[in-house]
Amino acid sequence: MAERRNPEQERAHRRRQLVLTLRAFALAGFDEGAGGHVTARDPIDPDTFWINPFGRHFAHVRDDDLLRVDHTGDVVDGSGRINPAGYAIHSAIHKARPDVVAAAHTHSIHGRAFSALGRPLAPITQDACAFFEDHEVHDEYGGVVLDGAEGDRIAATLGTGKAVVLRNHGLLTVGGSVAEAAWWFLAMDRCCQVQLLAQAAGDLVVIPADAARAARADIGTAQIARLNFRPVAEHVLAVSPDLTHGTTPRQE
Template identity: 75%
Template structure:
């Protein structure tokens, strides 16, 4: 069933399940580290609220009933648990600035962190990297752990209308018009960071020309392709998680 055919309650249930699947996929990818990292999904019944994973829970053990619904002020209005302060500071401002964004993902993945220390965008080195060509930016201002809304606002401003932002000396953040999109862009971007780090360690990589990179982005950087690529990820999670 497509989102256009779902009732608001059915869409809420769908987004919560996809959020859970994304968290499990991130756990399988090794993106869970301590209490850091968060994925959010805008609530279709109350669009100024969003669902988020509880603070201090391993991605691989979160259940649908553990997800928290947070209001504009950061208060938990459904669910039981605490909200990661940095998660609220960043995601609340992105959801406010980008009403078309349904989901946002940020974790401290190893390759994303390593690449973020370079303070520059990804190059179009591979076909996969072209999905992000001229559709991601670098937020150069590292001001410590993001605990206030002002820094979240600055990140949202830097992100602009792009699908991703590299937070210098911090990591990656991706957004999408669905949970599937935001999650896939994060998974793909982290692997692109890995590929570029490996290529540059081995020698001087050859870049794809700008026109070819743009043409590739139009094909593989679309929301529909992100949702398509997330399908096998979802299938793997559903077939390996005994409780789903």
């Protein structure tokens, strides 16, 4: 069961989870220069969201580095710059999806490679079934996302799903908690890697739609995503001596 928190506690929790996510993404090799961003809606002022600072390596982001941004792009809490593309994409998603607490996008290697195919993930493994009929492909590329109109188009393509493949760009995932968005990104990138390997070896054997839907009902839920992120967060704390060690992160 999710732990009950007051708004201040929930804000601290989301910030903590955001830092753990960025550290986990660094360990997974998702960092590349100044690209990539993860956001978490603020529980006290839901029209604002927290984001990692522009130009800081994921592996070194701490709680005090996080910035809170409003929907005009102004930093209202913290000191630093935000990624312009991150603002354009995430502000549109947070506005279009009130149910979304967090969104994640990085330039991961396998996500980028798969995005060049311009197709959705196929249900070729049990893990890939978590995304079956629950993600879309944004089938256009018009350059770096720096304007709100393109962010709105990406949000529209995402629809009600948990993820979107941005053609020739990479992956983006969302969730009702930071842990969910983080786990879906980790899992989706790995599924992209598996499909690329399988396609290179031969023809894909696809799981039938009914079986894929049944598997999604079991492993594609918010509860499972939060559960799967717990050992990830535990490992991050174990290898990050600069972070304050407390109890193992609880489910959200």
